[in-house]
Amino acid sequence: MNDVKLALLGSEGAGKSAVLVRFLTKRFIGEYASNANSLYQKRLSIDGRQLNLEVFDPCSQNVETRCILEEPVDWADGFVVVYTISDHMSFLNAKNILQQIRESRRETCKGDMDVPVCLVGNKQDLCHSRQVSEEEGRSLALEYRCIFQEVSAAENYLDIANLFTRLIRHVMEHMKHRSERRRYSGSKSMAKLINNMFGKRRKSV
Numbered sequence: 001m002n003d004v005k006l007a008l009l010g011s012e013g014a015g016k017s018a019v020l021v022r023f024l025t026k027r028f029i030g031e032y033a034s035n036a037n038s039l040y041q042k043r044l045s046i047d048g049r050q051l052n053l054e055v056f057d058p059c060s061q062n063v064e065t066r067c068i069l070e071e072p073v074d075w076a077d078g079f080v081v082v083y084t085i086s087d088h089m090s091f092l093n094a095k096n097i098l099q100q101i102r103e104s105r106r107e108t109c110k111g112d113m114d115v116p117v118c119l120v121g122n123k124q125d126l127c128h129s130r131q132v133s134e135e136e137g138r139s140l141a142l143e144y145r146c147i148f149q150e151v152s153a154a155e156n157y158l159d160i161a162n163l164f165t166r167l168i169r170h171v172m173e174h175m176k177h178r179s180e181r182r183r184y185s186g187s188k189s190m191a192k193l194i195n196n197m198f199g200k201r202r203k204s205v
């Protein structure tokens with residue numbers, strides 16, 4: 001069974017917990033305790049494959065004053081970055097987070113393909129007070145090569161379910177690709193080793 005680990009990141013009050021709880025329970029719960037880190041676990045079946053999903057929902061933090069990615073960036077296989085469409089500052093924070101993910105992953109996984117990330121513009125139901133256009137969200141996602149979707153945790157389950165499903169599929173493909181690369185480079189170096197040993201021996205005969 002696959003283990004898939006996701007981390008939720010975004011500004012305080014962007015609706016991270018609401019989005020996650022909507023996905024896990026199909027329900028919208030208005031208020032959540034935000035003074036502790038939470039780890040949610042759920043067994044899922046996607047494309048006929050069973051998996052253990054773990055989602056890390058860190059407590060509120062001010063992304064302007066401290067680095068938010070110390071722990072989740074190494075732990076997670078994929079990220080959900082949430083902003084509020086009616087709060088431009090949360091969008092700027094989301095951009096900052098995407099940049100931090102890119103930089104930290106570049107340091108830890110040299111030459112590796114991009115880590116799966118989805119950018120979520122939440123509170124679509126508040127479009128009368130929109131401060132971030134859908135186009136801005138889409139082009140930020142394009143810049144950082146991530147999945148993008150505007151959603152409303154308050155009003156809609158299906159969009160959120162589809163979004164998580166796409167991200168999890170992407171994570172599983174990414175994991176498969178990484179393990180194939182590892183196996184390939186492992187067998188390449190093994191072949192090199194064997195070649196070196198027997199090649200040399202053959203020469204000396």
Ligand SMILES: Nc1nc2c(ncn2[C@@H]2O[C@H](COP(=O)(O)OP(=O)(O)OP(=O)(O)O)[C@@H](O)[C@H]2O)c(=O)[nH]1
Binds near residue numbers: 010011019033154
């Ligand atoms: N109108 C509307 N309100 C929402 C939506 N999603 C969340 N909220 C509200 O936004 C507030 C913050 O939601 P949370 O899910 O606690 O946000 P969070 O990002 O987890 O917040 P912290 O844990 O404090 O960082 C709550 O009052 C929610 O009821 C939404 O889609 N639409």
